[in-house]
Amino acid sequence: MARDLDSIDARIMAELESxxxxxxxxxxxxxxxTNTPCSERVKRLEREGYxxxxxxxxxxxxxxxxxxxIVQVSLAAxxxxxxxxxxxxxxxxxxxxxxxxxxxGSFDYLLVMRTRDMAHFRQVxxxxxxxxxxxxxxxxxxxxxxxxxxxANP
Numbered sequence: 648m649a650r651d652l653d654s655i656d657a658r659i660m661a662e663l664e665s666x667x668x669x670x671x672x673x674x675x676x677x678x679x680x681t682n683t684p685c686s687e688r689v690k691r692l693e694r695e696g697y698x699x700x701x702x703x704x705x706x707x708x709x710x711x712x713x714x715x716x717i718v719q720v721s722l723a724a725x726x727x728x729x730x731x732x733x734x735x736x737x738x739x740x741x742x743x744x745x746x747x748x749x750x751x752g753s754f755d756y757l758l759v760m761r762t763r764d765m766a767h768f769r770q771v772x773x774x775x776x777x778x779x780x781x782x783x784x785x786x787x788x789x790x791x792x793x794x795x796x797x798x799a800n801p
Contacts, residue, residue: 652697655680659688660697667701704798712743712761715790716768720756722781730781737779743771754786765789 652660658678662669669677675685692698707713722730731749738747738758746759758776762768768787776785793799 656688656692656697659685660692663689663698663701707761711763714762714764714768715793716760716762717788717790718758718760718772718776719754719786719788720758720776720779720782721754721784722756723783733780741771741775743768743775 655678659674662674662677671682671686671689674689675682678685680688689698722734734756735747738744738756743760743762744758745761746757748757749755750757760768760771762771772785772787776782
């Protein structure tokens, strides 16, 4: 059950979203609390599901995965309901897929993919994406520039 968050809760979440490695001491200073109340608030926000976890943001460009492509996926209209579950399970196993969203609109899914280059993308598209359960059609769009990415390293 969602509850009202106060401005200190919001500031705690903003600070942790910006730098999840902040110590409680540093976080408490930034939000003008003492350590114990700050720690208790963080634990409550975690327990209540406002803070889902912490992770390292990996620079994919540095790993040689600088090519980003958006793929629209349309499933066959005759696809049975269980195809959605099979599609969802299968797409989880494609490491080049960073994000998979079911969409309400003129297509069914939107994939964000990371590959080394266009040749690598075409290989993954041909050998993995186009063989996903229920695939009717895909449309691909190479990303030229990222104007905003809230998950990018600061």
